[in-house]
Amino acid sequence: MSYIVRSVSVAAAALCVLGTVAVAETRITYKSAKAGSSYYQMAVEISEAMKAGSDGEISVTVEESQGSVQNVMEVRARGGDYVFTTPPALIGLAQGGRAMFEGRESPAFDDIRALFPIPSLTMHFVMSADSGVETFEDMAGKTILLGSGSFGAREGAKYIEMFGLADSVQVADSELSNAVSALKNGQIDGFVTAGSYPAPNVIEAAASTGVSVLSLSDAQVEESGRTRLVIPAGTYAGQTEDIVTTSLPVVAYTTTKMDDDTAYQLTRTYWETKAQMAGMSRWWDGVSTEMLSTITSEIHPGARRYYEEIGAPLNDAHM
Incomplete structure (x- = not known):
């Protein structure tokens, strides 16, 4: 009788493990721009591409934003699942406590790391x-x-x-x-x-x-x-x-709270699905790894691993 109980228990435990594997996914919150804007549409396209390109392993929830400054400020209260967009110049201002960040300094700003460039604001x-x-x-x-x-x-x-x-x-x-x-x-x-x-x-x-x-x-x-x-x-x-x-370059960022494997997976999936996104919206054609030069601060180690694998151009500021 005890053998049967043990067998049932082991089988139940195995089913639990298999169930956990089946539903395992990386959940990301992507803070973008105002609903109805082109950058919000880009966020939706990234969300769809991430899901398709990762076979459902990456789930991206898009959040509306009132602007890039708000996106940066929220770093203080967010976790490792937070991705946001902003011009690179704002990262320097936040980390230096200058301009709109004067008097609003936070050690969390020093933990911001870049992932990948998205289409620039073009005059x-x-x-x-x-x-x-x-x-x-x-x-x-x-x-x-x-x-x-x-x-x-x-x-x-x-x-x-x-x-x-x-x-x-x-x-x-x-x-x-x-x-x-x-x-x-x-x-x-x-x-x-x-x-x-x-x-x-x-x-x-x-x-x-x-x-x-x-x-x-x-x-x-x-x-x-x-x-x-x-x-x-x-x-x-x-x-x-x-x-x-x-x-005005625009980049997707996260923080050091995000683990390296997740940053790698996000970055790789983004670049591998960019051509598919360009089939929906031509603005993705304007994005290339040459735009990494517009990133003026550190790139997340997980993302950097992908760029090193494909031989993308990096500089000292990215390390």
């Missing part, structure tokens, strides 16, 4: 074909829509001032959501937008109205203090040449 200066504008100098006397409150609006205003156009460009008082229709109706000559390329509103404007997306000179790029980025010819309808513009 687009979009002018209607009818405006005849081909250079920044040609914008004098034109009406430009910047929108308000966004990175693109602030950056656009900065460039207009920087390139000596503040007194000659009329800024339209309207939201960016109205840009394409205002361009079609001739109410504005152009608009400024920042987003991963190809940007949906620029695609729409180029296809329906005909536009010219301005290129910056190397001197203008240097003066801006931003990262140089090239939008390849053919990205937008009627675009026959490469467009040189500026960008």
